[in-house]
Amino acid sequence: AQTVTQSQPEMSVQEAETVTLSCTYDTSESDYYLFWYKQPPSRQMILVIRQEAYKQQNATENRFSVNFQKAAKSFSLKISDSQLGDAAMYFCAYRSADSNYQLIWGAGTKLIIKP
Amino acid sequence: ETGVTQTPRHLVMGMTNKKSLKCEQHLGHNAMYWYKQSAKKPLELMFVYNFKEQTENNSVPSRFSPECPNSSHLFLHLHTLQPEDSALYLCASSPLSELYGYTFGSGTRLTVV
Numbered sequence: 001a002q003t004v005t006q007s008q009p010e011m012s013v014q015e016a017e018t019v020t021l022s023c024t025y026d027t028s029e030s031d032y033y034l035f036w037y038k039q040p041p042s043r044q045m046i047l048v049i050r051q052e053a054y055k056q057q058n059a060t061e062n063r064f065s066v067n068f069q070k071a072a073k074s075f076s077l078k079i080s081d082s083q084l085g086d087a088a089m090y091f092c093a094y095r096s097a098d099s100n101y102q103l104i105w106g107a108g109t110k111l112i113i114k115p
Numbered sequence: 116e117t118g119v120t121q122t123p124r125h126l127v128m129g130m131t132n133k134k135s136l137k138c139e140q141h142l143g144h145n146a147m148y149w150y151k152q153s154a155k156k157p158l159e160l161m162f163v164y165n166f167k168e169q170t171e172n173n174s175v176p177s178r179f180s181p182e183c184p185n186s187s188h189l190f191l192h193l194h195t196l197q198p199e200d201s202a203l204y205l206c207a208s209s210p211l212s213e214l215y216g217y218t219f220g221s222g223t224r225l226t227v228v
Contacts, residue, residue: 004157035216043203045219091158093216102171103217105158 002027004094006106013082014114020067021077021109023092031097034068034075039108040088048090051075053097079111087113118142121206121220128196129228136191136223138206145210147189148217149181152203164189196227 003026013019025034036048051059051068058066063080079086092106119140128134138147149161163171164183178200180192189206203224207217 009155033216037216042221043205043224044221045205045207045217047216047218050216095216102160102163107155107157 002029002032002094002096002104004092004104004106006090006092006109008109009107010110010112012112012114013079015084016081018078018080019082019111021079021090021092021111023075023077023106025073025075025092025094025104027073027094027096029096029098033095033097034066035093035095035103036064036066036075036077037091037093038086038088039091040085045091049077082113084113084115087111118218119206119208119220121204121223123223124221125224125226127226127228128193130196130198132196133192133194135193136204136206136225138189138191138220140187140206140208140218142208142218143210144208144218145186146208147183147186148207148209149189149191150205150207152205152222158205162191193225196225198227201225201227 005024032053034051037045038048039045049059049061049064058068065078067076089108089110091108093103095103122137147164151159160173161175162181167183178195182190203222205222206220209217
């Protein structure tokens with residue numbers, strides 16, 4: 001069975017600086033999708049970025065980028081120029097490429113932005 | 116507007132009460148999900164509906180009863196809950212393609228007293 005591990009329960013970063021959140025996963029599959037979600041105090045989960053495992057190029061969305069290391073089964077999220085609005089829980093998730101729609105979730109990392 | 120609407124936003128109920136949570140999406144998604152989110156724990160998948168058919172029930176106690184009358188609406192009926200059932204209940208939907216993640220609602224914060 002697949003598992004997702006986020007080893008950092010909490011991270012803090014100074015506003016305008018860069019922070020990296022870690023995520024590792026375990027799978028025997030070769031084709032899958034990886035996601036980072038953000039959950040601010042408003043509680044709604046918001047998709048931040050996604051990566052297809054068959055793509056070698058790391059996904060980027062504005063200030064958010066990933067470092068996808070398929071062999072190491074690592075999928076870290078880098079947030080550049082951190083802003084106060086980035087403060088939230090961040091969840092890493094895995095989705096198989098087969099017909100199963102389920103996401104496998106990490107336990108989350110709480111990101112604190114220091115003004 | 117998130118695309119997935121959950122009501123109520125907050126709910127306090129006694130252990131003998133019966134209540135229902137509602138989820139609605141008009142995104143044209145085919146799959147809908149109920150998740151339980153407790154503090155310091157990964158999200159727990161409870162139920163999956165695909166084209167109105169239940170395809171997953173992750174050993175959820177029978178005091179939780181889902182209903183999916185059509186592909187746009189999903190309910191979670193609650194009865195004789197326990198205090199440990201207090202949590203944030205999240206509804207989500209997704210299209211068929213694995214490329215896409217889920218679209219979530221804002222959740223119902225449930226407190227069982």
